[in-house]
Amino acid sequence: MISWMAWTLPVAIFFSTIGIILVCMTVYELHSPCVERKGFLPIATTRGDRLFIGLLASAYFHLLYVGFSDMTLWLPLGLSAVWLAIVLRWG
Amino acid sequence: MIIKTDNNKAWWLVLPVFLLVAFSAIIPLMTVVNYSVQDIFDQNNAYFVGADWYREVLRDPRLHDSLLRQFIYSFSVLAIEIPLGIGVALMMPTKGRMGSLCLILLAIPLLIPWNVVGTIWQIFGRADIGLFGWTLNALGVDYNYASNTGDAWATVLLMDVWHWTSLVALLCYSGLRAIPEAFYQAAEIDRASKWAVFRYIQLPRLKSVLVIGILLRFMDSFMIYTEPFVLTGGGPGNSTTFLSQTLTKMAIGQFDLGPAAAFSLIYFLIVLLVSWLFFTTITYMDKAK
Amino acid sequence: MNMTKRKIVGITLYILFLLVPIYWLVNMSFKTNEEILGSLSLWPSNVTFDNYMVIFTDATWYSGYINSILYVSMNVVITLLVALPAAYAFSRYRFTGDKHLFFWLLTNRMAPPAVFLLPFFQLYSSVGLFDTHIAVALAHCLFNVPLAVWILEGFMSGVPREIDETAYIDGYSFPRFFVRIFLPMIRSGIGVTAFFAFMFSWVELLLARTLTSVDAKPIAAIMTRTVGATGVDWGVLAAAGVLTILPGLLVIWFVRNHVAKGFALGRV
Known part of the structure; x- marks a missing residue:
C-alpha cells in the first residue's frame, strides 16, 4: 500500500523532525500564545513566521551548498540548526 | 473590517479542507522527497544516493537554461500584461449594457481550455491555413513559429497576452469601480490633468488588485505547460521549453525519477519563496487599510 | 468628447484582437477539410455541419465531453461543500x-501541477481510483479548494457579524443559521x-490526462491525441475546440456582475 512511496530512513527522520517541531510549536502556542514582535528581521513576525523563515532560508542554504561544493552535508545542517535557533530567538 | 474572536473550535470547520488538500499535497510531497534521494530501478531495487541528484540537477546546464527562459518569459508576461491590462480597464465603458457586454467578451479567453488556446494559435499562426500567419507572410514578413526561434517566442508571448491580459483588466476594472464618484468631482474642481487623476486617484486604489494580479500572473506563467506544449511542442529545439515542460519530459518522457524529483523540489521551493513574499505583502496591505 | 471616442476605438480594437482568433476557429469548424487546406477564405463557402456530426455520433469523441462534465461537476460540489464552512471559520474566528x-492553502493554488505529477499516478492507483472521475475531481481540489476558500472568505467578510449574533440570540443552532440565513446572504x-471551480477544472489538462486512461478520459486529452497524428483532421479539431468554449459562455452569463470580484479573490 505505501511501498510505492519508497520511504528511506533519512527522509523519515526529516519529516518526523518537522512533524515534532510543528506539534511542539502548537502545544507551546496553546500554553502561552505568542505576540507579534519585531526583531532583526525587517518585518514584525510571530513564532510560526520565524520558524517558516528559518526553515525556508535553511533549504536555500542547502541548495547553494550542494550546488557549489561536494563536501559533507553535516556542515550546512549544523549551520542551519544554529541559524534556526538565532531566528527563533532574536528574529 | 470584521473583528474576529478567538475560538479554537473553528478548527472543526477547517478540518475537511485540511484533510482533503493534505491528501493530494502532503503525501505526494513526501513521496517526491523520497524519490529525490534514491536511485530507483523498480519497487525492490532502490539505492540511497544522498544529495547526488540535487548536485546533478543544480549543475545541469539544460536546467539553468530552462530556468533562465522561465524567468525571462514570466517577467516579459508581467511587463506586457500589467500595463496593457490597466489600459484596457481604463478604456472600458463604466455602466449599462455595454459594460456587461465588455466584461463577458473580455472573459471569453479565460474560459477556454488551455490546450484549445494552444490549438487556436497553432491554427491561427500557420502560414497555410491561419489568418495571422498568412497575413504576415502576405505582407512580406518571413514568419514561421515552428522553425524560427524569435517567431516562436513572439507567438507564445502573444498567445499569453491574448489569453490572460483580460484577467488583469477585469481585476483593475473592479478596482476602478470601487472609487467613489466624489474623488473625480474633486479632481475636476481642482482642474487636475488626466495624468494626475490616474497617478493620484486611480493608481493608489488599484494597488491591492494589482498585487493580486501580479501574483496570479507570475505564478500561472511560472507553471505554464499546456499552451506552449500544444503550440510549439517546446521548439524549435528547446527554445520555448519552460520549467514545467522540462520537468514533465524528465519524469514521464525519460522516467528519470530521481533527478525529476530533485528538480520538482527545487521548483517547489522557488514557488514557495515567491508565494510567501506576495502573501506577506498582501497581509501588510490589508493591515494598513 | 474626443477622449471618450478614443476610448471606444481602443476597447473595440482590443476586443477584435480577442475575438478574431476565436472567429477563425469557428470559421474552420464549418468548412470541409478540402476547403481549409485548399485556399484561405474569410468565411466558409459551403457551410457544413459534418465536423460537428462526427463528434456527436462518435462515442470516443462525445464521451470525452461527458467525462469532463462529470468530473468538473463532482469537483464543484466537493469544493463548495468543504470550502464553505472553512471560509466561514477564516472570516469569523482567530484560531x-x-x-x-x-x-499553506495558498501555496497549493500556486504550486505547479507538474511538481506533484510524479507520485499522483501511484497515489491514486494505490487507493484504487485510477481512471475514475472522482480521482480527477479530487486532484483538482488541490488548487480549487484553496481558491474557493479565498474567494468565499472575501465575500463572507462583507457580511456584518451582528447578523450571526442576532441569529444565535434568536435561538438558531449553527447549522440552521448557516444554511437558512447565512448562505442565502452570500448567494452571489x-x-x-x-463558476471559478468550474472554470479551472474545465481548462486544466495535465492532471486530468495523467490520472485517466480510458473510462474517464477528458475531452482535452482526446483532442491532443488528434493533433500530430498523420493527416490532422483540422475541421473536426476546430469543431471540438468550439464545443469546449460553449459551456464557459453559458455559465459566465449568470455571474457576469460578480466575475471581477471573483477574479480579485473576493478582495476588492
Whole structure:
C-alpha cells in the first residue's frame, strides 16, 4: 500500500523532525500564545513566521551548498540548526 | 473590517479542507522527497544516493537554461500584461449594457481550455491555413513559429497576452469601480490633468488588485505547460521549453525519477519563496487599510 | 468628447484582437477539410455541419465531453461543500495556526501541477481510483479548494457579524443559521466560487490526462491525441475546440456582475 512511496530512513527522520517541531510549536502556542514582535528581521513576525523563515532560508542554504561544493552535508545542517535557533530567538 | 474572536473550535470547520488538500499535497510531497534521494530501478531495487541528484540537477546546464527562459518569459508576461491590462480597464465603458457586454467578451479567453488556446494559435499562426500567419507572410514578413526561434517566442508571448491580459483588466476594472464618484468631482474642481487623476486617484486604489494580479500572473506563467506544449511542442529545439515542460519530459518522457524529483523540489521551493513574499505583502496591505 | 471616442476605438480594437482568433476557429469548424487546406477564405463557402456530426455520433469523441462534465461537476460540489464552512471559520474566528494554514492553502493554488505529477499516478492507483472521475475531481481540489476558500472568505467578510449574533440570540443552532440565513446572504459569492471551480477544472489538462486512461478520459486529452497524428483532421479539431468554449459562455452569463470580484479573490 505505501511501498510505492519508497520511504528511506533519512527522509523519515526529516519529516518526523518537522512533524515534532510543528506539534511542539502548537502545544507551546496553546500554553502561552505568542505576540507579534519585531526583531532583526525587517518585518514584525510571530513564532510560526520565524520558524517558516528559518526553515525556508535553511533549504536555500542547502541548495547553494550542494550546488557549489561536494563536501559533507553535516556542515550546512549544523549551520542551519544554529541559524534556526538565532531566528527563533532574536528574529 | 470584521473583528474576529478567538475560538479554537473553528478548527472543526477547517478540518475537511485540511484533510482533503493534505491528501493530494502532503503525501505526494513526501513521496517526491523520497524519490529525490534514491536511485530507483523498480519497487525492490532502490539505492540511497544522498544529495547526488540535487548536485546533478543544480549543475545541469539544460536546467539553468530552462530556468533562465522561465524567468525571462514570466517577467516579459508581467511587463506586457500589467500595463496593457490597466489600459484596457481604463478604456472600458463604466455602466449599462455595454459594460456587461465588455466584461463577458473580455472573459471569453479565460474560459477556454488551455490546450484549445494552444490549438487556436497553432491554427491561427500557420502560414497555410491561419489568418495571422498568412497575413504576415502576405505582407512580406518571413514568419514561421515552428522553425524560427524569435517567431516562436513572439507567438507564445502573444498567445499569453491574448489569453490572460483580460484577467488583469477585469481585476483593475473592479478596482476602478470601487472609487467613489466624489474623488473625480474633486479632481475636476481642482482642474487636475488626466495624468494626475490616474497617478493620484486611480493608481493608489488599484494597488491591492494589482498585487493580486501580479501574483496570479507570475505564478500561472511560472507553471505554464499546456499552451506552449500544444503550440510549439517546446521548439524549435528547446527554445520555448519552460520549467514545467522540462520537468514533465524528465519524469514521464525519460522516467528519470530521481533527478525529476530533485528538480520538482527545487521548483517547489522557488514557488514557495515567491508565494510567501506576495502573501506577506498582501497581509501588510490589508493591515494598513 | 474626443477622449471618450478614443476610448471606444481602443476597447473595440482590443476586443477584435480577442475575438478574431476565436472567429477563425469557428470559421474552420464549418468548412470541409478540402476547403481549409485548399485556399484561405474569410468565411466558409459551403457551410457544413459534418465536423460537428462526427463528434456527436462518435462515442470516443462525445464521451470525452461527458467525462469532463462529470468530473468538473463532482469537483464543484466537493469544493463548495468543504470550502464553505472553512471560509466561514477564516472570516469569523482567530484560531491557532490560522494564518499559516491559510498560507499553506495558498501555496497549493500556486504550486505547479507538474511538481506533484510524479507520485499522483501511484497515489491514486494505490487507493484504487485510477481512471475514475472522482480521482480527477479530487486532484483538482488541490488548487480549487484553496481558491474557493479565498474567494468565499472575501465575500463572507462583507457580511456584518451582528447578523450571526442576532441569529444565535434568536435561538438558531449553527447549522440552521448557516444554511437558512447565512448562505442565502452570500448567494452571489457562492455563484462566483462555483463558476471559478468550474472554470479551472474545465481548462486544466495535465492532471486530468495523467490520472485517466480510458473510462474517464477528458475531452482535452482526446483532442491532443488528434493533433500530430498523420493527416490532422483540422475541421473536426476546430469543431471540438468550439464545443469546449460553449459551456464557459453559458455559465459566465449568470455571474457576469460578480466575475471581477471573483477574479480579485473576493478582495476588492
